Amino acid sequence: VLMYLKMAPRLDLIVLLMISGALGNEWSLNYSQEKLCALKGSTVVLRATYTHPTDVTVERVFWVIDPVKGRNLTDLRNDSSYSGRVEYLEGEQNHFSLRLRDVKKSDKHNYCCRIITNEDKERYLGYPGVILRVTDLQLIAPAEVTEGESVILTCKTTCSLTDPTFIWYKNTHDLTTNTFKSNKLHLQRVSSEDAGSYNCAVRGSEHLPSPAHNLSVRYPPKSVSVSISHSGERVEDNPVNLTCSSDANPPVENYTWFKENESSPVGSGQILIMTMNYTISKISSEDNEKYKCMCSNEVGHQNSTSVTLNVLYPPKNVSVSISSSGEKVEGTSVTLTCSSDSNPPVENYTWFKENETSPVGSGQSYRALQSGLYYCEVQNKLGSERSAAVSITITDAGDRRIIQMKVTISLFGEEVGKVLLNLTCSSDSNPPVENYTWFKENEASPVGSGQSYRALQSGLYYCEAQNKLGSERSAAVSITITDPPKNISVSISLSGEIVEGSSVNLTCSCDANPPVETYTWFNETSSVGKGITFTISKVRSEDSGKYKCMCSNKVGHQNSTSVTLNI
Template identity: 45%
Template structure:
């Protein structure tokens, strides 16, 4: 007689059953005869038994491998290796179920149920026994895969588990459910994010498989460039470009300026950057699976103005009334926006803005400014052609010109090209040249002088200047006018300035007998006068005064 006993599945427990037939009146039923259990789990060997009528059960126990203890088969419950782990769940009637906890590979044996009745011959052992296999979990997985292919991970045991297990999957210690089918985890297609540590377990059990590292290789992506330093890059700064990418295996890096290869390596450093280093840079990340370029980054190297110059529109020679357009040119970054214009030898600016209109002759330069500094250009010459203007005469003497002095007249004018000069006294032409010199001037040289300045564009006269040549009295004489009573004498002289002081003398007398330009003689005698001005004095010849006959004899 065969009996099947069904038991509800218990968490963390594997059920064992052993089946054996002794005869019509006694039997032990096991189901199944082979059990595969996970290491460290608990297993239940479920069985039932029958015995002959009239017998009474004296003892029931389990034995392994039919091992004897003396003359009797050994009772596992008395074995130190089993006493704490083996629990008999049956009775002495029909149920012979037993539980074995924390099974290990050492527990792989055949197990038998034995019962003893009160009858001398009533000892029965169930054969062929139950075979117990204990297994751990192993994870079968490729070590290295390429992104995009289909990958299968399999959770394996050395024997087929008796219960229908529910498998649990972990990735990097986190539970993973996507793509799980029974004891398989399918990644289709595998992604770079799937790289990591995997292990499997059976629901309800603490045992897990050893971790397996899934190494997913893939071409570079997320290639980017970072720049060290501030946002504004100045000439002379040290600048470092760093390239990064997500790739497996790690990528090699190559640097390009525009389309020109410049260097390899993760870092590209420019120790003293110059304006020539400005431009677009990008890096190329490459491994055995492919390559990818980063987005370009722009290095904008800034610097103060340099190579500042003045550009002249057309000829640098213009006519009076016209203007000359000057343009300030500079090399700077950012471009210069502020410009100042100067005339050489003048401290104050004469204009602003990039362009400047020059309306007069001179040497002009510009100064260009940006936020990083300033620089001035060389000066350029602007020539304005015009007829003579501001014609004037200067005299190389004091205000007073005395006969015999050396006098130089100089003529000047503002003109372009320079003027030629001509001298006139009154309306008469007297000399050519910028200067007119009179080495020993005489009274005959007195008069109005002016110069005429002339160039190809016109002519102009200066205002007249007067040469007033002064000299001491000369040609001094006495004129006589008379009456019946007395003679009136008048002192006549040629002098510049006119003589204002006069003295009268009677011949052979040292003291003056009168003063003033006129003198009244009331007695006979010989009289003369002396005329004075600031430059000297001169006496006249003597005249004879005869009172009686009114006869004047001029000696």
């Protein structure tokens, strides 16, 4: 690789050492530079220009190093240490240059031009010549810096290069968006992203970069997160691991675990790897908490966001509470309520009277009409549990004939474009119903109240009727809301220009409930076909025009916007 160096102003230093003969006024030998600094491994050119008297003939010109009076001067081309690296360049007007490739540090010498003529006494040496100094690039910078500080990287040479332009690399990628006359790279307020392997080079000699320098950035923990082992359900009495992960330099020294809203740690320790496990060998309902970890190193610390440990367990702490109705209607009654602690929530409540084989009721509350011992059984998907029995005494025998509550739902009502169902809840109770509440299955909160409810969405609905003596739910009814077609669009199989004779498909798409029964195609106002896809196997110019489709189901129909077919 040839490096063209910018020439400094001509120094016109003419100092000739006469080996033999007399120095004539017509002799001169000029070097373009007195001193030259070259990169190790680069190619340099040393230039000389000479003049001589017209009565002598120059037979040979060559370059020598470090000439000493009385010693033979060796042509560089014959010096084994320069083998294959030396080339002489002769030009017009007695220009004679030395091109030296793959410069080595051992090439640091004084280079002089030697002239041999046809006269034995007319031999000349241009002394002093060009002093060649050789340098490599060394990147000087601290090995480690703390995030937020500033750092200066210096590209150092042992001699002054001629008008250098410096280039900087990080992890082999060029950082230099602008050229740098300075040999310093300033990094302001460094962050972890500034860590990496840096090199510097000189423009034109990019293949001769400095050795890599690794810059390490110290920073406190960041990206702190907590993961929980066993991504599925976490059932009571099984082990669980909470793992804290983070990015930090130097590595995390301490991991400290906290329950949310508690200042005292639940576990801490030091570990050699970048993660820390907080282990609960047998989880219980008491471990249902939000957890977070704090990572610390010598630079700082950082907390994770909280994660919730959701422990599943069968019902426990089942109990029955008693409340009298306070009103004697066709006999005295007592309302029993069943309570428990359960995760997931209780799915079924079943009531029993001791010494009776069959259940006497269901639901979280039960209205007892007879004296006796009663208990409830609660169940979720993990198991079941019974309460202790409670003793009930009915003090007024009276006539205990109670009209059981019967709840039904009736459906009616319709609007254009969408069927709207009015649900009505009916019951037979004494005293009369005080509250009607509407529910949609799989939704925890009520969706409405009052004896009638207007359903706008498909699903399973039921009502709950309540009077002073208790409550009862109806069976669920399935509601399906229908819609006419909507969101109708037409797509063309070919994009861009459609050439006559080619085949083209027009496809109609839409949303409908119930599904579309009929697709009808129109060219302008004329019906041209049916089906979800309308195909023209060989289009002609007469097929050009605006096309649209109409989607129809039992509820109604709707047209798409027109698309233009340009043949």
